[in-house]
Amino acid sequence: MKVIRKILSFLPTLLTALILALVVWVSAVTSSDPNEIVTYPKPIPLSILGLDPDLVISGDVVDTVTVTIRAPHSIQQELVSKPESIHAFVNLSGLEAGVHTLQPEVTIDIRPARVEKISPESITVTLENLLTREFSIDLQLTGSLPIGYEAGQPSLDVDTVLITGPESKVSQVVRVIATVDLNNVTTSISRAVELKPLDNRGVIVNGVSLNPTQVSVDVPVRQLGGYRNVFVKVVTTGQVAQGFYLTGISVNPPTITIYTTDPALAKNMPAYIETVPISLNGVRESFESVVALNLPEGIQVVGEQNVTVTVGIAAIQSSLQLVDVPIEAVNVTSGLKVTLTPDRVNLYLSGPLYLLEQLNVANIRVTVDLQGKTAGTYQLTPSVDLGYEDLELDSILPATIEVVLSR
Template identity: 40%
Template sequence: MLDWLSRNVRIFILAFFLALAVWVSAVTAADPDETRPYPNPVSIEIVGQDPGLVITNAYTRQIEVVLRAPQSVWRQLTSEKNSVRAVVDISNLSSGSHQVQIQVQVSNQPVRIMSTSLASLELVLEQLLTKTMPVEINIIGTPAIGYQAQEMQLSSTEVVVSGPQSIIQRVQKIGASLDISGVRQDVDTEVNLSVLDESNLPIDGLNLTPANIQVTVPVVQQGGYRDLAVKVVVSGRVANGYRLTSILVNPPVVTVFSSDIALINSLPGYVETTQLDLTNVSADIETRLALNLPEGVSLLGDQNVLVQVGISAIEGSLTITDRPVTVNGLSPGLAGTVSPLTVDLYLSGPLPVLDTLITTEVLVSVDATGLVAGTYQLTPSVTIMVVGIRVETILPGTVEVIIGKSTPTPKP
């Protein structure tokens, strides 16, 4: 028996490998391998980073991967999220520049990684520093005349700045600017803080906690000063057919002063202008008016105010009937007949203009340019020799035009 086995062992081994080859061939034929790029870019994952270190250089965030796998595995790879990962392990790395291998991991098997668009990453690690610094707010401008800013209040007087050591070493101050020019009331606003270097230029790449703070600047009115609304005094009636549409004054509020505080406090909340006469006015007015101030009270700044008065015509409507329609643009040798011969017009516009409109200043025509003999439905157009009048409706909206050969005028 042993002799028989020893004589046939090579035959058994050969038969085994032949069977294995047949099996592999059958499996490969049923589920053939394919080599192709993974359809989506693979994001690079940084793992094992020391919390006391920070990456300071720019690096590639995604790579392309070419895989070889059976068709069944490809179906799984393309249907599942995160089936292919690109991992960069920086465990145990210290500060400095490092070339780190990119490890491509595939969750489904069997898969062979044929190539990647990038094999390794260069990463620069720096020590992460944290520093507490005071907040400096730069106040720009001053309040309106007669007002004074009080001591500023901050929701936080210190902030924590963190980032790479090389950038932290450049930081000189943390601050922001706040403009209070011309204000008449308390300023309460949120400002975004900036990290600045010794040249007062902003520095990027750092984290601030908090990144913004609330700033409050109390503003109080000084004694002897008072703000008063400006009231424009008008008289007379605008021209017939016109109406007053608006009265604007600039500035709408003025500041007055008196050494007699009791006098200032006794004033009403407004001050009147000198009288503006609008009798028979038919156009907009822009003028400067003085203010009527009691004796002992003076006006700060400009001694008069700008007043703008809007005047517009009252709108109305007008109907013109039986305006004849003419045919324009006929080619030589052709004549046109219109039916109906006349149309009715409904016009609108300023009443003073409508009241003086003459019927002959309204012309109605149809354009027959380029038309040959035949029958046409054309839309009339209206020409009004006066500006400001609108055509609302033409009745009828279209007219029939019959174009034919013109009849020669008989000679006497």
């Protein structure tokens, strides 16, 4: 008993020593790894938990939150490097259809850490009953086939579609359409077409899912008997002017539709129709012309009876060197004598061949303008007048000459 009493008499002292040691340890740890309160700038993704499979979230929902955490500096550093350790969620377990205000929750995998603040503090979630309805697919053919073609009975690989989504959205859908444009179609169609859910105003209803999202559509298209598509062959006569060449010939439209009361005639005729001849004799520039077609007997054109032919013509390009072209001094002050060194230059020209062939030294004027110049020595650049705008002066040698004015 005396031993027990003796031990008990030391117990307050032992407890005091233990508390002091704990305080010293906490103080030491805190001073070396102090607590910090940090608001993480990167939003935390917000997960939705516990949603009843017969319900669906309607409208927009906050999908991230900003979190402020109290933790030692070392933990904060670790959380920054491992943002996936912070989890944010709202729990919808047990909730029915309606509007609910919920508080997001945050858990942290790394300890010790405490959540000080979540922003926003609450979020609003609207739950609706999940509804699925079946609709027949309404195939709409828009546009018109070219003359001489007809479309057969179209077919779909599936006739119905399931629309799933919030009850308020699915209830807006009155029909589901698939649209195929027939404009300029001359062959049978087989393509995948997107399905569109529409309301009673013909506006697409968003926020619902379709199964399937598209349908395969086949539309047979055939050309009627007696009709045929042929290309236009441009017929020309003669040659363009000497020194020019043909850059190209195009026709619009490039193909036409013909018709005959005799289907065999249409089938056996060539795959083209010629234009009446277009003369190119002596032509020097591009032109455009409306031209008639040379139709075989019994054949007529469907639509416009003429075509537009565009003919491109350009000059053949070449180059020319002229040697010892004399230099002329102009605007010389009265009483001054002019000495040019050198008094002739070489010219290097380029341009249309037919102009170069007509060119000679007599056609060209090389001058130095001495307007206002007094007695003295000058280094001047000659001016060259070639007489034709389409000719280019590529080089003049020498590029400058010495001019001496004396009395």
